[in-house]
Amino acid sequence: MFPILLGGDHSLSMGSVSGVARGRTGVIWVDAHADFNTPETSPSGNIHGMPLAVLCGLGHPRLTEAFRAVNPEDVVLIGVRSLDPGEKRLLKEMGVRVYAMHEVDRLGIARIAEEALAYLEGLPLHVSLDADVLDPTLAPGVGTPVPGGLTYREAHLLMEVLAQSGRVRSLDLVEVNPILDEKNRTAEMMVGLALSLLGKRIL
Numbered sequence: 001m002f003p004i005l006l007g008g009d010h011s012l013s014m015g016s017v018s019g020v021a022r023g024r025t026g027v028i029w030v031d032a033h034a035d036f037n038t039p040e041t042s043p044s045g046n047i048h049g050m051p052l053a054v055l056c057g058l059g060h061p062r063l064t065e066a067f068r069a070v071n072p073e074d075v076v077l078i079g080v081r082s083l084d085p086g087e088k089r090l091l092k093e094m095g096v097r098v099y100a101m102h103e104v105d106r107l108g109i110a111r112i113a114e115e116a117l118a119y120l121e122g123l124p125l126h127v128s129l130d131a132d133v134l135d136p137t138l139a140p141g142v143g144t145p146v147p148g149g150l151t152y153r154e155a156h157l158l159m160e161v162l163a164q165s166g167r168v169r170s171l172d173l174v175e176v177n178p179i180l181d182e183k184n185r186t187a188e189m190m191v192g193l194a195l196s197l198l199g200k201r202i203l
């Protein structure tokens with residue numbers, strides 16, 4: 001069984017990760033944002049900016065009691081380019097590994113994927129894919145677009161390298177908003193990425 005959770009906003013991942021995690025689980029959170037706010041640090045108060053913090057045990061007690069599911073050291077964030085000040089502090093304090101777009105540009109996505117797999121060595125993996133990690137020119141159908149995102153090939157290559165590890169057990173596809181989309185491009189992009197993560201190969 002390979003659960004795929006479709007959203008909707010990213011707060012659904014509190015439930016999906018809690019549901020799939022059996023013992024230690026590595027979480028690869030692919031997103032323009034860190035989703036690492038708490039009610040105290042969040043400028044907007046939006047709960048879809050909080051799920052990764054909740055999964056790491058930070059946030060409203062009614063959420064953390066229900067959903068705390070992972071060790072912060074077992075989380076890798078990839079593609080981040082918009083962080084709130086409180087999130088930056090919390091990510092450092094909690095020891096979350098972050099590959100921002102700066103690192104994607106400097107190191108290349110293939111190396112980052114390999115490093116993430118090595119860092120999470122031995123753990124079953126959950127991939128949480130937020131459509132807003134993609135560049136908005138490719139994926140306009142999101143609520144919080146941020147310029148300077150992953151290209152088509154960077155996103156596919158990341159999924160392909162993760163697929164080749166054979167360790168990915170589950171996937172979230174979130175933040176696709178059909179009302180904001182153009183001719184279903186964002187949804188189709190996400191379907192293609194899911195296929196790559198499930199092992200679709202060019203050759």
Ligand SMILES: [Mn+2]
Binds near residue numbers: 010031032035048175
């Ligand atoms: Mn997100």
